[in-house]
Amino acid sequence: MPTDKLSKLAVEAKPGRTNFTPQQPLLGETEISPQNRDVLLQIASLIRLAESFRLGFVKCNQPVQGRQMAARLKEMLAGEANIISVELNEPVSSLRRAILQALESDESDYVGKRAIMVLGFEQSVPSEGPAPALDELNQSRDNFPKSFSGPVLIWLPDYALTRLAREAPDLWGWRSGVFELAPELRLMASLVNVIMQDVDTDNLSLPLKRERAAALEGLISDYQEVKIGERNGQALAGVLNQLGNLRYLLGEYAEAKRLYENSLKISQELRDKKETLKALGQLGNLAYIEGDLTYARSLYLERLKISQELDDTCGVSDSLGQLGMLAEDMGDLVEARRLFQNGLKISQKHGDKKGISKALHHLGNLAYLAGDLVEARHLYNIRLKISEELGDKRGSSTALHQLGILAQDAGDLFEAHRLYQESLNISQGLGDKRGISKSFHQLGNLAYLAGDLVKARLLYHKSLEIFQELGDKNGISDSLGQLGILAYATGDLEGARRLIQKSMRISKELGNKSGIAIALKNLSFLEEK
Numbered sequence: 001m002p003t004d005k006l007s008k009l010a011v012e013a014k015p016g017r018t019n020f021t022p023q024q025p026l027l028g029e030t031e032i033s034p035q036n037r038d039v040l041l042q043i044a045s046l047i048r049l050a051e052s053f054r055l056g057f058v059k060c061n062q063p064v065q066g067r068q069m070a071a072r073l074k075e076m077l078a079g080e081a082n083i084i085s086v087e088l089n090e091p092v093s094s095l096r097r098a099i100l101q102a103l104e105s106d107e108s109d110y111v112g113k114r115a116i117m118v119l120g121f122e123q124s125v126p127s128e129g130p131a132p133a134l135d136e137l138n139q140s141r142d143n144f145p146k147s148f149s150g151p152v153l154i155w156l157p158d159y160a161l162t163r164l165a166r167e168a169p170d171l172w173g174w175r176s177g178v179f180e181l182a183p184e185l186r187l188m189a190s191l192v193n194v195i196m197q198d199v200d201t202d203n204l205s206l207p208l209k210r211e212r213a214a215a216l217e218g219l220i221s222d223y224q225e226v227k228i229g230e231r232n233g234q235a236l237a238g239v240l241n242q243l244g245n246l247r248y249l250l251g252e253y254a255e256a257k258r259l260y261e262n263s264l265k266i267s268q269e270l271r272d273k274k275e276t277l278k279a280l281g282q283l284g285n286l287a288y289i290e291g292d293l294t295y296a297r298s299l300y301l302e303r304l305k306i307s308q309e310l311d312d313t314c315g316v317s318d319s320l321g322q323l324g325m326l327a328e329d330m331g332d333l334v335e336a337r338r339l340f341q342n343g344l345k346i347s348q349k350h351g352d353k354k355g356i357s358k359a360l361h362h363l364g365n366l367a368y369l370a371g372d373l374v375e376a377r378h379l380y381n382i383r384l385k386i387s388e389e390l391g392d393k394r395g396s397s398t399a400l401h402q403l404g405i406l407a408q409d410a411g412d413l414f415e416a417h418r419l420y421q422e423s424l425n426i427s428q429g430l431g432d433k434r435g436i437s438k439s440f441h442q443l444g445n446l447a448y449l450a451g452d453l454v455k456a457r458l459l460y461h462k463s464l465e466i467f468q469e470l471g472d473k474n475g476i477s478d479s480l481g482q483l484g485i486l487a488y489a490t491g492d493l494e495g496a497r498r499l500i501q502k503s504m505r506i507s508k509e510l511g512n513k514s515g516i517a518i519a520l521k522n523l524s525f526l527e528e529k
Contacts, residue, residue, distance in 0.1 A: 062218030088120035206431035251433030
């Protein structure tokens with residue numbers, strides 16, 4: 001598969017390659033714990049004694065720690081063996097092929113014993129769900145000794161190692177040793193300090209989101225191994241929230257919800273209001289997407305109350321915006337405007353440009369609903385300008401999408417296509433599944449208007465699949481409604497009626513008055529036909 005070619009050969013491990021860790025090594029030789037020094041000596045002994053293929057597994061929860069320990073092994077065995085580190089940056093379908101492809105790209109001329117260390121394979125071993133790479137390991141078991149003449153050491157966090165042993169028993173049977181590295185407390189503290197100082201994950205590229213997620217997963221696993229005191233508990237709550245944000249941004253809503261709920265439980269027990277309000281806001285967003293508006297409102301109100309207690313002006317402004325979106329969805333546009341304007345005033349008073357751009361965008365949506373397209377365009381363009389100044393790619397993508405809708409309504413389909421495509425490109429770079437699905441939906445509308453019904457159907461189905469994966473009921477309703485219109489255009493009146501009725505049922509469940517109105521209008525049109 002193409003993803004296998006995304007592995008990277010790193011002859012020398014680079015501990016500081018992530019964008020959120022210090023560029024200098026976090027642990028010196030003398031700072032490695034005695035326990036882990038012993039483990040490194042055991043691994044070095046396996047490599048020294050190996051005269052042919054040997055398979056070893058190294059349990060190491062933290063990717064940053066793994067890179068540093070791999071670099072230390074290279075130093076220990078300098079002159080005795082060539083240590084080649086293969087780091088996998090993406091999920092792969094075949095571990096053996098990925099290693100071989102990485103080795104083929106290496107032009108170094110090695111003399112003597114060669115040992116291969118594989119890092120990053122955990123990206124192919126999710127904590128739950130299908131793991132095709134593990135099935136393939138069983139099938140290719142006998143090919144490993146034929147492909148590699150020296151030791152191969154696979155570094156994995158605890159959960160992935162446990163799953164590999166259970167689901168790839170044929171390969172597991174080749175093992176010559178399993179080596180367990182303990183968490184390094186100093187490294188954990190350094191990573192937490194750096195990560196907590198850099199919390200804007202929204203605009204990271206998809207590869208960097210995955211890299212950061214791996215580091216956060218490692219920290220959580222390490223915290224499970226060490227004694228959790230109040231200080232560590234507070235740090236863990238923050239790490240859970242950050243990882244939850246990444247899973248949310250990547251569209252992994254079920255996992256995000258689990259992480260937020262765990263963070264909320266810890267932070268409430270410790271009376272840590274700062275992390276509590278973060279979890280409340282994100283759990284509210286998930287409830288909103290799932291269509292549970294009553295629960296979302298209760299979470300947003302609780303977040304607003306805590307933000308006011310902490311004098312967290314950004315939190316207050318953001319909470320008002322969230323409550324405004326609920327009011328808008330429930331058809332109370334007067335209340336929505338009041339909430340958005342209050343949030344805007346707070347953001348303007350405190351110079352919060354990101355908050356200002358969000359509030360202006362919400363007010364642009366209200367202007368659009370009121371039919372004031374000139375004002376809507378003006379506000380969306382301000383949002384776009386501020387987002388570009390801040391480097392807020394998600395904000396830029398959202399503004400471009402809305403400007404595309406205005407261009408489409410004005411009949412300028414060429415400009416609308418350009419804007420939708422630009423928004424889609426940004427969303428794809430960020431790994432923003434919700435943004436991607438919305439762009440597919442609008443591009444489907446353009447294809448329909450251009451008379452390309454085959455392309456329109458393809459785009460609507462792609463959008464629907466993503467919305468269904470995310471559990472985004474509003475998105476599902478919209479896609480079903482458009483597929484219903486498409487069915488009518490192809491002469492399938494019964495199929496059109498069924499799809500539009502299904503869309504209306506979802507809108508009724510959500511209390512989405514505009515969705516209900518559109519569905520009723522379309523059903524009335526069908527009855528006339």
